[in-house]
Amino acid sequence: MRARLRRDFPPEFGSVIGNDLLGDITTYRHSDSRRRDFHLLERFPARLVSVGDAVASVNPIYGQGMSSAALHGAALASFLRSHPDLSSPAREFFDLQRVVVDAAWQTSTSADLALPHVDGPYPRGYRLTRWLSGQIMSASITDRAVSQRFDAVTTMLSHPSTLATPGVVLRAVRANLRARGQG
Ligand SMILES: Cc1cc2nc3c(=O)[nH]c(=O)nc-3n(C[C@H](O)[C@H](O)[C@H](O)COP(=O)(O)OP(=O)(O)OC[C@H]3O[C@@H](n4cnc5c(N)ncnc54)[C@H](O)[C@@H]3O)c2cc1C
Structure with missing residues (x-):
């Protein structure tokens, strides 16, 4: 887990895992x-x-x-x-x-x-969706407004479509360029 947090996630996760663990790592099971x-059912009882x-x-x-x-x-x-x-x-x-x-x-x-x-199967348009969500997730680490919108979707206070507006995507791309020193 320590290796994965350093390798596969944004740098903040690597810094956190460098600290003392408060307890054992606990795993969970969820088969699917x-x-x-x-x-979609054509027949269904009333009152159920x-x-x-x-x-x-x-x-x-x-x-x-x-x-x-x-x-x-x-x-x-x-x-x-x-x-x-x-x-x-x-x-x-x-x-x-x-x-x-x-x-x-x-x-x-x-x-x-x-x-x-x-490894899939990936739905149509997956590469675009992946790129968009990557932009939003990265920006949520450095941009407060994007982070608030992202949190509202993950906690189901807002619909996912509120993240796919041109304004939010542009803000996220700009925040990511700024974070990389290119904006
Ligand atoms: C490891 C784990 C972590 C999770 N963490 C989160 C989290 O952080 N946040 C979050 O929002 N959700 C989390 N969830 C999901 C959340 O627990 C479920 O989505 C939620 O409990 C679903 O509620 P429910 O009432 O539909 O079903 P359940 O909470 O499963 O309730 C169903 C109840 O029906 C009972 N039952 C089953 N069969 C019968 C029967 N034949 N007769 C009588 N009673 C029966 C069961 O004993 C149970 O008490 C987690 C789930 C898991 C497994």
Whole structure:
């Protein structure tokens, strides 16, 4: 772990690992990320919904599982407040929930795809997405505004699309050039 932190991550990680460890290194197990697309089912019982990890469980390293589950709860509250017909399947709820699941899935699986031991399959446009997220992640170390936006997405307070605006990308590229002494 010490070697990887020095070799594979930004220099700040190498500096941190040079200090004393407060405890043993603890590992975790997560065999795969998995989502179940209830919204695609043609037949589904009324008065039944599914939330949390039962719908989508993603790599816990990104800390999204509980935020995601809480947002499923918020989606259910919105659905129930809209006076739905409870004798029909809760399709409007699953549509609301899908926005949350897509956001968590996009953030965590694109980060997983960048891991050194993962070799695909890569989705279309992956190289561009990888370049964009690399710019944002590097800039989040030196630029406070980019860091705040990035944190808001990883903690699911904002949608990932808020990072893909020209203004944010330009700011990130400039911050990275400045950090390398080229801007
Ligand atoms: C190692 C690890 C670290 C994580 N770290 C974070 C983090 O830092 N931040 C974050 O947001 N998320 C984190 N997560 C993810 C988070 O724990 C989950 O996303 C979240 O707990 C999902 O909530 P849930 O209610 O859907 O499922 P769960 O919390 O798994 O609850 C399901 C419950 O149902 C019970 N159950 C199962 N089967 C039955 C049955 N047949 N009958 C009755 N009860 C049953 C289980 O015992 C359990 O209590 C982590 C996950 C792991 C594994």
